[in-house]
Amino acid sequence: MTPLQHYLALSVALFCIGAWGVLARRNIIVVVMCLELMLNAVNVALVAFSNYSQVIPGRGEVFVFFVLGVAAAEVAVGLSIGIAMYRLRERLKVDELDEMKG
Amino acid sequence: MQHDALAIVPELMLIATALVLLLIDPMLPPEGRRGLSWLGIFSCITAAISVWLSRDEQFTTFNHGIALDKFAVFFMILLLGVAGLAMLLSEKHLNLRRRLLGDYYALILLATVGMMVMASAIDLATFFVGLELMALSSYLLAGFFRYDEPSVEAALKYFLTGSFASAFLLLGMTLLYGLTGSTNFKEIGDAINGGGVAGGVLVVAIVLLIGGFAFKVAAAPFHSWAPDVYQGAPTPAAAFLTVGPKIAAFAAIIKFFSIILAGEHTTWVPLLIIISLATMLVGATLALLQRNLKRMLAYSSIAHVGYLLLAVIAGGQKTGSFGYSAILFYLAAYAVMNMGAFGVLVYMANSAKGFRDTLDDVTGIGRRYPWAAGIMTVFMLSLAGIPPTAGFLAKFYLFAAVVDSGYAWLAVIGVLFSVVSAYYYLRVIVYMYMRESEAVLEPTGEGSWDLNLGLGLAVAGVILIGILPSQILGAAQDAMVKLLGF
Numbered sequence: 001m002t003p004l005q006h007y008l009a010l011s012v013a014l015f016c017i018g019a020w021g022v023l024a025r026r027n028i029i030v031v032v033m034c035l036e037l038m039l040n041a042v043n044v045a046l047v048a049f050s051n052y053s054q055v056i057p058g059r060g061e062v063f064v065f066f067v068l069g070v071a072a073a074e075v076a077v078g079l080s081i082g083i084a085m086y087r088l089r090e091r092l093k094v095d096e097l098d099e100m101k102g
Numbered sequence: 103m104q105h106d107a108l109a110i111v112p113e114l115m116l117i118a119t120a121l122v123l124l125l126i127d128p129m130l131p132p133e134g135r136r137g138l139s140w141l142g143i144f145s146c147i148t149a150a151i152s153v154w155l156s157r158d159e160q161f162t163t164f165n166h167g168i169a170l171d172k173f174a175v176f177f178m179i180l181l182l183g184v185a186g187l188a189m190l191l192s193e194k195h196l197n198l199r200r201r202l203l204g205d206y207y208a209l210i211l212l213a214t215v216g217m218m219v220m221a222s223a224i225d226l227a228t229f230f231v232g233l234e235l236m237a238l239s240s241y242l243l244a245g246f247f248r249y250d251e252p253s254v255e256a257a258l259k260y261f262l263t264g265s266f267a268s269a270f271l272l273l274g275m276t277l278l279y280g281l282t283g284s285t286n287f288k289e290i291g292d293a294i295n296g297g298g299v300a301g302g303v304l305v306v307a308i309v310l311l312i313g314g315f316a317f318k319v320a321a322a323p324f325h326s327w328a329p330d331v332y333q334g335a336p337t338p339a340a341a342f343l344t345v346g347p348k349i350a351a352f353a354a355i356i357k358f359f360s361i362i363l364a365g366e367h368t369t370w371v372p373l374l375i376i377i378s379l380a381t382m383l384v385g386a387t388l389a390l391l392q393r394n395l396k397r398m399l400a401y402s403s404i405a406h407v408g409y410l411l412l413a414v415i416a417g418g419q420k421t422g423s424f425g426y427s428a429i430l431f432y433l434a435a436y437a438v439m440n441m442g443a444f445g446v447l448v449y450m451a452n453s454a455k456g457f458r459d460t461l462d463d464v465t466g467i468g469r470r471y472p473w474a475a476g477i478m479t480v481f482m483l484s485l486a487g488i489p490p491t492a493g494f495l496a497k498f499y500l501f502a503a504v505v506d507s508g509y510a511w512l513a514v515i516g517v518l519f520s521v522v523s524a525y526y527y528l529r530v531i532v533y534m535y536m537r538e539s540e541a542v543l544e545p546t547g548e549g550s551w552d553l554n555l556g557l558g559l560a561v562a563g564v565i566l567i568g569i570l571p572s573q574i575l576g577a578a579q580d581a582m583v584k585l586l587g588f
Contacts, residue, residue, distance in 0.1 A: 008280075015273060022266050031262060038269035042276050049280035059285050060276075063227045067272065070234040074265055077238045081257045084248040094262070097255050100330045 007048035014041035028085070028092040032078040039071045109156075109163045109170050112149035112178065113215045119145035120208040120215075127204030135202045139193040139552065142207035146186040146214070153178045160584065166286050167228040168219070172584040176430060176577055177221035177353045181346060184437050185214040188342035190556030191445045194452050195338050198548060199247060206246055210342060213239035217350035224361075226275045226285040229354065233271070236350055237264050237318075240343055244335040256334025263317060263327040271314030277307035278362065287361045295365040308370050311358060312377070318351045319407050322380035329392075332400035337451055337459070340396060341444030344403045345437045352410060352433060356426050359418050360586055367418040374415050375512065382408030382519040389526045396459045398526060399443055402485060405523050406436055412516050413500045416507035426586075428496075428503040430578035435492035435567050439484040442560030446478040449553055454543035464530065465539035475534045477561055484564045486527040487520055492567035499575070 014037060021034030043064045050060025086092055107114070123138060130138075153175055162169045188210055196202040212235060219232025241264060245257025279285050281303055282293035293299060313324065320328035332340045363370060385405025392398040410429055417425030450464070450471070451457045468475040484491035497520060504513040567574060 015269075018269070019266075022262070028258070028262075035262075035265045035269065038266075039272065042269065042272045045273075045276050045280065049276065049283075053280075053283040056284060059283075060279060063230075063276075063279070063285060066227045066231050070231060073234065073238055074268075077241055078261055078265070081241065081245050081254065081261055084245060084254045085258055088249070088251050088254055097259055099252055099255050100333050 004048055004052045008045060011041050011045035011048065014038075014044065017041075026093050026095055028082045028094060029079075031094060032075060032082070035078070036071055036075060039067055039074075043067055106163050109161070109168060112152050112182075113218055115145055115149045115152070116211045116215050116218075120211040123204035123208040123211070130204075132202065135204065136193065136197065138202075138204045138207055139189045142189045142211055143186045145211065146182045146189070150179050150182040150186075153182070162224065164228065165225075166288075167225040168222050169224045170222060171581075172577075173353075173356075173581040174218075174222035176581040177349065178218045180434055180437060181214055181217045181221065181349060184342065184346050184349065184441065185210050187438075187441050187445075187556050187559060188338060188346070190552045190559070191341055191441070191448050192336075192338035194548065194550035194553050195336065195448050198452055199336075201247060201336075206243070206339075209239045209243050209246075213243065213342075213346060217346055217353075220350040221353040223354075224287045224357070226279060226287075226290075230272060230275065232350075233318075233354070234268060236347060237268060240264070240347055243339040244331055244343060246339055247336050250334075252334035253336060254334075256331045259327050259334075260331045263324075267314045267317030267324070270310050270317070274307045274310030274314060277303055277310065281307065287357060291362045291364065294362065304366065305369055308363060308366065309373070312370060312373055315351060315355050315358075316377055319348050319355075319410075320404050321377050321407050321411060322384040322404070325381065325384055325404050328404060329388075329397045329400040332403070333394060333396045333459075337396065337444060337448045341441045341448070344399065344444065345440050348403070348407065349433050349437060352414075352429055355414060356417070356429060357585075359414060360426060364418065364421070371415055371418055374411055374418075375509075378408050378411035378415065378512075379515065380408075381405070381411060382516060384408075386519040386522040389523065392526075393461045394459055395447060395461065395464065395530070396444075398530075399440070402523060402526070403440060405519065406432075406440075406485075408519070409497065409500055409516055412504050412509075412512055415509060415512070416503045419509065420507040423503055423507050424499070424579065424582075425503040425507060427575070427578040427582045428500040430581060431571070431575050432496040432500050434574050434578075435484070435496035435564075438560050438563035438567065439481050439491070439493055442557060442564060443478065443481040443485065445553065445557050445560060446474055446481065449474050449557065452548050452550065452553065453546055455546050456543055461530070461533050462539065462541075463543065465533045465537045466542075468535035470542070470545075477557055478534065479531050480561055480564055482527040482530050484568070486524040488524075490565070490568045492564045492571075495568055495571050 018034045018037035046060040046064050157175045160171045216232045216236030223229035241261040244260045245254050247253035281299045282290045317324040385401050389398050389401030413425045413429045457463050484493035487493045487497040501513045
């Protein structure tokens with residue numbers, strides 16, 4: 001059986017790729033994709049923990065369903081705000097969000 | 103089991119009202135939408151009454167996912183009050199901007215449901231769903247003026263930083279689950295206190311949780327989104343966003359740190375000390391530089407978060423101290439005074455043409471808008487912490503709790519920062535009464551009695567809490583006793 005650590009390494013790697021993408025990428029669509037990658041990386045960890053847990057099996061898998069639902073809602077909200085922004089500016093770049101400062 | 107649906111009757115009422123609002127809004131002519139705010143307000147009032155009727159209950163339901171106790175009741179009534187007040191402040195403002203829509207009230211109600219779930223959840227999954235329901239509704243509220251660039255920009259910034267923080271919170275919660283094999287707060291706490299939990303991973307989980315919560319309450323160094331979001335959001339929505347999500351987040355912080363991580367306070371207390379010092383420093387100093395009052399109030403809310411974090415330290419450091427109940431009292435006082443201050447800005451934006459929320463725009467309004475200026479003075483004095491207002495007693499109890507827990511030096515620093523911050527609150531009063539402006543803003547003659555009622559309630563709240571605090575203080579202490587059992 002594959003040890004738990006392998007799954008966790010995959011999960012942490014995906015999470016870090018997602019976090020790097022949120023911080024480094026400029027296009028809002030790509031940033032939203034990276035946010036989803038972070039949530040799904042956590043799902044991998046949840047399923048792995050649940051599978052190896054001796055206490056109450058299956059709790060983590062139930063948690064995953066909640067996270068999936070929330071992730072879908074988050075994409076909907078994020079993209080709708082993105083559309084509102086695109087209608088005003090015809091651009092979708094994070095570094096152009098500089099109307100307010102100080 | 104038969105309690106499952108009964109326990110969430112208030113939440114169900116709000117959700118039903120939100121759906122009704124979304125359904126009937128498109129069928130109404132524009133002038134028929136004016137009454138929609140009252141539908142929302144009545145649902146808040148009935149929900150608050152039904153919470154009040156179950157105030158002596160104490161049970162868990164939804165497979166130990168939700169606990170209805172005095173702690174949850176305190177927060178639910180506070181949050182319902184905040185939501186109702188926010189709707190009172192909003193109607194005229196939205197109407198004048200031709201954005202009077204039922205969606206707005208539906209979003210406030212849904213955000214409130216999320217906050218109520220956060221306050222009553224005792225399971226990681228339930229808590230996460232409540233958190234996200236609150237957060238997603240808040241992002242949309244910030245961007246509600248979707249033809250205004252600042253509003254949409256605020257929504258996008260709020261969404262990106264908020265979702266980023268949620269992912270870190272979720273990772274922290276996942277690690278807690280992985281370490282202990284349970285998602286129930288109490289079981290996780292018992293497993294951690296029982297030992298046998300990998301210490302290194304636990305520290306990582308604590309750091310992730312603190313980082314995520316710091317983002318959510320806008321504590322330094324994760325505060326930079328807050329001024330932009332509160333400045334860009336529609337003013338009545340900003341009133342709600344500076345108060346509601348913070349109250350819910352502090353409810354969650356209290357639960358996480360007092361139930362799950364109480365035994366680990368040697369790890370998180372030093373971290374929180376650094377964060378709260380940085381937060382108070384940022385809040386007190388950067389607010390001095392602001393000419394825009396919404397930005398100034400945003401930095402002031404950051405400063406208040408700094409004081410609240412001091413009380414979390416006090417509660418964690420000394421078991422059974424009144425640190426946590428001081429937070430509950432402070433949040434109640436903060437809610438009325440901060441919403442009131444934003445409410446005066448809403449009032450001015452409605453009644454003066456070209457009002458842009460800056461210090462120059464309030465210059466000399468003491469003569470032309472005596473009521474608005476007088477009310478603003480009360481809120482500014484309260485935010486500065488001057489007796490006999492709510493803000494004074496809230497700060498007094500909070501710093502007393504910090505001293506009692508053995509961190510007198512932290513309390514001294516906190517008081518010094520609050521003296522610094524008094525400067526920018528009092529500056530508003532000086533501008534309103536002691537300076538004359540050359541440019542006189544033309545009055546629009548638009549009054550609204552729901553806004554006046556909301557402001558009146560906020561003033562009454564500030565003064566009543568300041569003069570007769572014992573009811574709320576007693577409720578706050580009772581809530582913590584019931585939550586923690588001492």
